[in-house]
Amino acid sequence: MSSIRPSVRTFLLSTALVLLCATGASAAGLGVGTVNADGLRLRAEASTDASILATANSGTHTVVLEDTGDGWYKVSLNGIEGYMSGEYLDVADEGDADLGQGKVESGGSTLNVRSGPGTSYDRLGSLNDGAVVDITGVDSGWYKISFNGSTGYVSGDYLAPCTDSGSTSASSALGQQIVDYAMQYLGTPYVWGGNGPNSFDCSGFTKYVYNHFGYNINRRASHQLQNGVAVDRSELQAGDLVFFYNGKDSTPVSHVGIYIGDGDFIHASSNSYTVEISSLYAPNYDQKYVYARRII
Structure with a gap:
């Protein structure tokens, strides 16, 4: 029998060309995290005994999905959802960072793109359910995205970070x-x-x-x-x-x-x-x- 703990395996779509997306985050808890130490481990649970899903070096940016309240954050690292120790993660409610891609999950309707992080800002256009966009930052529970050659904002409730194309687990x-x-x-x-x-x-x-x-x-x-x-x-x-x-x-x-x-x-x-x-x-x-x- 193996002397090590088996890694948690994520059973996702097996087609290599399909983008894999985490569950949409609550806008209230959304933020951007910056790793401040090399080799920070992304864990399957909020514990140092939990299986390792990935590691990140200093300067790596993550999407912060939730503060668990016990010194850990639930995050999305390149679309892989897990937990990181808050001791090695600098968290801000807003910030510019290359956070990969996200997929619109609006339940079949269109998602409005705004000129700023809130429904009071001008509507720039809309995205269809399932559309994939580049995430360039986070601001007050909203994702900053690339939209028609400029910057737009969409609610964090309806956009899910995705893994890199070709990754299956x-x-x-x-x-x-x-x-x-x-x-x-x-x-x-x-x-x-x-x-x-x-x-x-x-x-x-x-x-x-x-x-x-x-x-x-x-x-x-x-x-x-x-x-x-x-x-x-x-x-x-x-x-x-x-x-x-x-x-x-x-x-x-x-x-x-x-x-x-x-x-x-x-x-x-x-x-x-x-x-x-x-x-x-x-x-x-x-x-x-x-x-x-x-x-x-």
Whole structure:
């Protein structure tokens, strides 16, 4: 059994071209949050024990949906809804920021676009239910949006932040962040027993990367087979662990890396003695590939 908590999986529409949107926020609680520390974790619940949905570095902007009243905020980070600690989040009722895209959820009617944040401002036009717009800020419970080449405002009750196009779940978003973090260590020397950050062996590298995101996976490659859930090779996604067997060791696997997409994986290689990117389809790895595990 895995020694780590499984990540909360968000079962959303599977079509890659569909924008995924959070539930519309109450206008009264709407605000903009700015992360003030690197590696702030977006949690599934308002607790440090809750599963990690994503991480954000200093300067990242989020849509604040609700103050939970216990030192946490319910937020939308790139359309992924979760909770962030208020200790590392500067919150304001208004502010300009690139907050991604939003989808109009007006129950089938049109949504008025105003020249300012309130119904007393001039009407600039309207948006149809389902329309997708760029969110450029928040002001007094209203979203500031790009509208016909200028700036408009719509009520926060009828606009839902959306994920980036092509993202299908919180799990895949975090998987890409894991890959991005691992890529920082390209070229780091391979040393047997290396635990990082100045040197790694293969399982030391995977453990170090996952530990950064709050996942305490096992140390040895063969023991990391006990973490997460099995994944078929045809269903690999960014962040999955991929395992290989050289046919010589007494353990079920002899090597492990992190899948990055397009048939490639990043790993601490004992062949090149460095952290590098290799292809699963290279003869040396295609013939030795045996398993994959999904940790998040």
